[in-house]
Amino acid sequence: MNVRRLRGSVAVPLLGVVLASVLAGCGIRPTEVPTDFGAAPSRAPCALTGADTGTQSARGIPVQVFLVCASQLVTVDRTVQLSGKNAATDRVQVAQALLDQLAETPSEPEKQAKYTTDVRRGMTVSGPREGDPEDTLRLSTRPEDLSAYALAQIICTYANSAAADEDGAVVLGGPTDEPVRRYQCTPEVRSRPSTAPPSEVVSGA
Structure with a gap:
């Protein structure tokens, strides 16, 4: 078995774990989907359009x-x-x-x-x-x-x-x-x- 190749394959998932831990420690929560910020804000109060x-x-x-x-x-x-x-x-x-x-x-x-x-x-x-x-x-x-x-x-x-x-x-x-x-x-x-x-x-x- 090629030890060098084995070490390389293990390093990739380990790197992912380390990055996730660092992000969590900084208060940043990783996400895999876009965040939904809700609908666009409605018309500003007291503003009537020309029509x-x-x-x-x-x-x-x-x-x-x-x-x-x-x-x-x-x-x-x-x-x-x-x-x-x-x-x-x-x-x-x-x-x-x-x-x-x-x-x-x-x-x-x-x-x-x-x-x-x-x-x-x-x-x-x-x-x-x-x-x-x-x-x-x-x-x-x-x-x-x-x-x-x-x-x-x-x-x-x-x-x-x-x-x-x-x-x-x-x-x-x-x-x-x-x-x-x-x-x-x-x-x-x-x-x-x-x-x-x-x-x-x-x-x-």
Whole structure:
């Protein structure tokens, strides 16, 4: 028997054992199959593609509403149907149309991008009562009874539209005789809608 050949044949498997031991000692586990890292990550939150932005569009007046995403307020393009020659400047009609849009369930692309709304269906808005400032909007629900997110959505959406006053603030009240308040949509409100929008009581006209 050729001793030299025998030693060579034994050396190969021994070398494999030694390498495996070294790898194990370094914390590296040898594997014979590719590692499965799972499915590719889904779309990043708060990112709508260009094709998605028109999912709810239809013929009408283009508007923007604020939805909630990643604990912040983000704008979404929508269209609303208004009636009348001067409908686009009719504060109450615009406010109601925007309120209805805020209460709509987000579209499928918006859901995939993690958009949500805290505004509930069925709320209505009307104009000023006697003694209110002329730019007052009165909700059928007291602003104090809304969630912080819902109130921030409404204030910031109105502030970005014809529903706001000349200074871009929103004079808002509820169905009761409590004084109305002038609300501001600040950068802090948009970035942290869980905090109450700054406001102050305003007197009548």
